[in-house]
Amino acid sequence: MVTGKKTAQSLSDSQWFGIERYYAAFKGMAHDTFTASIESLVKEKYMKALEEHVYILTEKGEQVLRSESGRLSSLNHLNGLKYASIETSCWQVITLYVQALSNSLYGHSNYSPVIRDFSVIQKVKSVFPKTESERKIQAEKLYQELSQVLLEHDSVSAQLFVKKLSGYNRIGSTFEQLSRIEGASQEEIVLRFRAVLHSLIHKIAYEKINFPMLHSLIGSFTEAPALTKSASLTYRMLTNNKSLEEIMNVRNLKISTLEDHLVEIAREVHDFPITPYINDKEFLKVKHFYTKTNETKLRPFKDAFPHLSYFQIRLVLAKEGGKHATGSST
Template sequence: MVTGKKTAQSLSDSQWFGIERYYASFKGMAHETFIDTIQSLIKEKYMKAVEDHVYILTEKGEEVLACESDRLSYLKHLNGLKYASIETSCWQVITLYVQALSNSLYGNFNYSPVVRDFSVIQKVKSVFPKSDSERKVQAGKLYSEVSRILFEHDKVSADLFVKKLSGYNRIGSTFEQISLVEGISLQETVLRFRAVLHSLIQKVTSEKIDLPMLYSLIGSYTEAPALTNSASRTYKMLKINKSIEEIMSVRNLKSSTLEDHLVEIAREVSDFPIIPYIDEQEFLKVKHFYRKTNETKLRPFKDAFPHLSYFQIRLVLAKEGGKHATGSST
């Protein structure tokens, strides 16, 4: 889950335990490193094991966490489950655009781009202003929009984000360089940066009219559903009117796997219709039960609606934002 392996199980677990924001927090972390960190926390008596692979904070750990709550407040801006799949593309477009715009304003067109990905370069070219006057106007708008978002973050996180940007006669700092200068760990440096970036993406998604410059840069990424690769393939086939039976046959999928895909799609694609899979009246009844009880476990729904399958219940919860909608019916 923390490394960002996007499977039905990892998606389900991150929602089940209410830790969606920490999804993909440490991409590339080795399993041994994760275990060593846990053992270190146990040794320092911040955590203790209650059974195999199950740990809780000790009183000492709770006290430290409470003392550090203000400093760790930046973590509330993380939204790994939603944005981990697009954060790199969004950042690359933003940082290349800022670098190109900054250099052009100083009349410098001979610089080494910080991003060489062809699709990113084409994206920046497609929205880049043609005249000097346009560039000045766009620079002012972009500065205003980014500043507005950065002011909602603590100074350390905001400064860190700016230091990552490249411009005229300046290459953005590495995470290692920032970590050394700020006197914070490399892990915290990365998490602070990602928290600001996720916040920016979220703002562009929800306030695109008020952030036209940023939306022109990354809007196309934010509008794409954040699906696993396999679910994305299923969704594309559904959009060209392939039947469930055809998809299962062509892709050699089990019915349980296909159901997982449909639940994932229902959660991520707002206009995906689920009525073909559940009667509308039944959908409304389950929806009412969920809103009335705020129940998040599947069993009470099954007891209340024994004639419905777990799959149908999960579909409704997916549409309603239920925590346990994703993952296996079993």
């Protein structure tokens, strides 16, 4: 989960334990490194084991968590489950655009691009202003929009984000360099940076009218549903008018797997209709029960609506943002 392996199980677990924001928090982390971190926390008495692979914070750990919550308040903006899959593409477009615009304004064309990915370069070229006057206008707009996002973060996190940007006669700092400068762990630096980036992506996705400049750069990434690769293929087949039976046969899927896909799609695709699987009347009943009880476990729903399947209940919870919506039917 912390490395960002996007499977039905990891999606379910991240929601089940209410830690969606930390999904993919440490991409590339080895399992041994994770285990060593847990052992270190136990040794320092910040955590204790209840049983094998099950830990809780000690009072000492709780105190540290409370004392650090203010300093690391920016991490509340993390949303790894939603944005981990697009954060790299978004950042690459932004940082290359800023570098190109900055060098252009200084009349400097002989520089080494910080990003060499062809698709990113093409994206930046497609929106890059043609004239000097347009470039000045866009630079001012970009400054205003970025400032609006950064002002919602603590000064340390905001400055880290700015220091990662490249410009005229300047190459953005690496995480390792920033770690040394700030005297903080590289993990903290990465999380602070990603929190600002996720906040920026969220603004563009939900407040695009207020961020037209940034939306022109990365809006296309935010508009694509954040689905697993397998669910994405199912969604594509559904949009091509393939029936569930056809999808199951062509892809050799079990019904439980296909149901997991449909629940995932219902959660991520706002206008995905679920009426083919549950009628409006039953949908409203389950929705009302969820609103009234704020229940997040599936069993109470099944007890209240025994005639409905777990799949139908999960679909409604997915549409309503139910915490366990992507969990298995079993």
